[in-house]
Amino acid sequence: MQHLNMGAVMENPRRQRMGRDEFRQWAEQQEGARYERVDGEPVAMAPERAIHARIKARVWQALDRTLRDHGGDCEALPDGMTVEIDADTDYEPDAVVNCGPPIPDDAVAATNPVIVVEVLSPGTKGVDTGAKLDGYFRVPGIVHYLIVLTARRGVIHHRRAHDGGIDTRILSSGKIELDPPGIAIDIDEIYGR
Structure with a gap:
């Protein structure tokens, strides 16, 4: 956003x-x-442009479909759910995957976010690639941070490594492997074929 x-x-x-x-x-x-x-x-x-809304919806749909097919205790939630970074900062990613016990119906925050997604727009580039990158990885349970491009086809996949560092891959085709929770989503599904 x-x-x-x-x-x-x-x-x-x-x-x-x-x-x-x-x-x-x-x-x-x-x-x-x-x-x-x-x-x-x-x-x-700010209000979203149509391209942002379309891509955001497709990312959530891909995560939701894949998680339902996979089974398990994770669910994909569209934008509107809060990720609490620290005592002073709360972000609303464009999609989030929460794992563990189901979030109560009246909750406004993801209780155990594992995957967060931000769809990049011209006005958010600096925040999404800087402050939010730092912030999301301060949340211990977050393993994957996906930054989905709108100006061209591509996803920047930041993944928490076993040694505590962050591994980054930039993908424009194929599948994005997200383990945990042990799923993969296809970039074609995000951008349409």
């Missing part, structure tokens, strides 16, 4: 720090706009 200048969005143009509960209560009152919380401050998410 693209981030907007909060001064143009909030009634009070002065930025304000919020705790997680305060932010969630405030965000529920904001009609027609979505926000992430970064360093304790709300950051508006």
Whole structure:
């Protein structure tokens, strides 16, 4: 998602720090706009372009279909679910795979995210490849971070290595191996054939 200048969005143009509960209560009152919380401050998410929405939907569908076929205790969730990075930062990836016990119906955060996906847009490139890359891998259970390109066909797959480092592959065809949870999704399914 693209981030907007909060001064143009909030009634009070002065930025304000919020705790997680305060932010969630405030965000529920904001009609027609979505926000992430970064360093304790709300950051508006811009409307999506059609290409972004299409690719995001296909990624979620591919993950959902594959996980249902695979069986097990993981589920794919579309955007809107929060991934809590630390006490001051909460992101909303374009898709997330959560494993373990099912998330309660009234929950707003993934309890055990293993895969997070961001679909890149011109306005989010720096955040998705910098701050979010760092943030997502601070969450111990996250093993895979997929950055899906929109300007051209390609997926940047960051994977937590056994030694604690991050391995990166850039793929434009074939399958993306995601273990855990032991699945693979085809890039053709993301971009259409």
